Amino acid sequence: MKLIYFAWVRERIGKAQEEVDLPAHVETVSDLLKWLKHRGEEYENALQHPEAIRVAINQEHVDHGERLAGAHEIALFPPMTGG
Amino acid sequence: MGAVQPHIRIQTADFDVAAEIARLTSGRSDIGAVVTFTGLCRDEAGRLSGLELEHYPGMAEAEVLRIAGDVCGRWPLQGITVIHRYGKLEPGDNIVLVATASTHRQAAFDAACFMMDFLKSRAPFWKREHVAGGAAGEWVAAREADEAAIANWRK
Numbered sequence: 397m398k399l400i401y402f403a404w405v406r407e408r409i410g411k412a413q414e415e416v417d418l419p420a421h422v423e424t425v426s427d428l429l430k431w432l433k434h435r436g437e438e439y440e441n442a443l444q445h446p447e448a449i450r451v452a453i454n455q456e457h458v459d460h461g462e463r464l465a466g467a468h469e470i471a472l473f474p475p476m477t478g479g
Numbered sequence: 480m481g482a483v484q485p486h487i488r489i490q491t492a493d494f495d496v497a498a499e500i501a502r503l504t505s506g507r508s509d510i511g512a513v514v515t516f517t518g519l520c521r522d523e524a525g526r527l528s529g530l531e532l533e534h535y536p537g538m539a540e541a542e543v544l545r546i547a548g549d550v551c552g553r554w555p556l557q558g559i560t561v562i563h564r565y566g567k568l569e570p571g572d573n574i575v576l577v578a579t580a581s582t583h584r585q586a587a588f589d590a591a592c593f594m595m596d597f598l599k600s601r602a603p604f605w606k607r608e609h610v611a612g613g614a615a616g617e618w619v620a621a622r623e624a625d626e627a628a629i630a631n632w633r634k
Contacts, residue, residue, distance in 0.1 A: 475600070477621050
């Protein structure tokens with residue numbers, strides 16, 4: 397699974413993207429955020445307020461309840477501030 | 480009337496508003512109204528030397544196109560152009576352009592407003608401040624007013 401990070405999520409985790417093997421029990425976006433948070437201090441720091449993290453699966457916005465099945469690219473980022 | 484093809488560009492280069500209006504109207508006699516919105520980089524009373532805009536390549540184009548598609552479904556437009564820049568921008572630089580063309584002004588105004596409201600909170604761009612005399616500063620925080628603007632369209 398390819399994970400991509402943007403803005404301060406990218407900076408706090410310390411990488412722009414990575415490939416991960418997800419355990420079977422990680423079925424939803426919410427599960428993924430919980431699982432990532434326990435991977436180390438930098439993840440804990442980036443994801444301490446998971447409700448603030450926006451997520452896109454295959455380049456489309458999704459809610460935290462969305463299932464990961466069929467995902468090949470998952471992006472995590474802060475609320476957007478373009479325009 | 481065929482389906483409108485939104486003209487979307489995500490680029491580092493500047494844009495020319497007059498040229499983009501001409502692209503929408505040239506060779507046509509059915510357009511009665513063009514509305515343009517241009518967003519610019521400001522210096523916050525001298526505090527900032529500029530902004531840096533990060534984006535999600537691929538999704539930025541796709542999301543802007545999805546919003547433009549919604550806009551075309553809601554209002555009778557003859558054309559819509561959205562250009563968003565990324566990279567380092569200085570105070571006074573253009574950041575974003577939305578241009579809408581329609582037979583009558585109300586559709587063009589409302590469509591441009593909806594496009595910008597959704598672009599601000601849904602298109603994957605992030606602004607970071609560069610402080611005058613210093614290096615990269617804070618990431619700009621999202622404003623509650625931007626989410627409220629979206630909620631208003633759902634009423």
